[in-house]
Amino acid sequence: MSGWGVRVIALLAVVGSYWLVYQHGRSVERAEAATASAQRDSGDLLAEVLGERGARQEEQRRAAAHEEVRAHAREQRKIAEGSAAGADAAGQRLHDEAGKLAATVGCPGQDPAVAARSEAARRSAMVLSDLLARADARAGELAAAYDRARVAGLACEASYNSLVKPPG
Template sequence: MNGFNWRLALPMLSLGVASHWAVYQHGLSVEREKAGHASAQRESDSRLSQVIGERQARYEEQRRAMAQEEARAHAQNERTIADTGAVGADVAGQRMRRDAAELAAAVSCSGPDTTASARGQTATRAAMVLSDLLIQADARAGELAKAYDQARIAGQACESSYNALIK
């Protein structure tokens, strides 16, 4: 056999296959390492964005809670002011009712003249009716003013809370 030397070729072929196999395995390990690094980077980025999102959500929740607390405190101040105004209006209404009762009593005083006395009784009845109407109108106006103030304050508080939530 002059030709081909199998004894020399077989180890060379084995060496070539082994070197190709080693290069292939090295390439696989490099690719796995790159893939692992890319996966770790994605996980790190994902966790970072999750933490940032949670912080932003907590900040927004705190901002909304503070805005709603401010709206509640403002509404409470408005109620206090309205209640103070209502007390002042009640005092003024009581003075007005007292003055109306005194006016009705003053009109009822009659003199010795009978025609003047008849006119006085008519005037007294008219003054009493007007006084009673004035008292009822004042009481109703006070009730309406109080209801209006409560509704206005509640509406403003609701609007402030809503605006705090949508900003």
């Protein structure tokens, strides 16, 4: 082989070795980039999993708080309904007593003027008894509506507070 051929082979060997070093450097760089990407992705995945876990825990906390509010509202409604039933019974007793009183108003007698006044007094007492019964019934309806609205409003407020305020 001539001197020129040896030089070409040596040059090709040098260029080839540079090429191999270059390719090795690229493969190392790609491996490091892949490792960094995998670490970043696993960190992102971990953050996502932890975020989802935290979101699920918050959702469960809110659901438990909401159910607690609903249970308390049911209890308050039962108490209010019991109170209303007691008030209705007392109102019925009052109405019965007023009816009895209205029925007994009057003076039996022979004098037509006294009998007419007695009948007028009895009718007035009956009208007042009826008016009392209707007013009491309406007051009972309004009280029951107020109780329902109050319980619902307090439940709504407690539910809202459980959503916006952190536990503790």
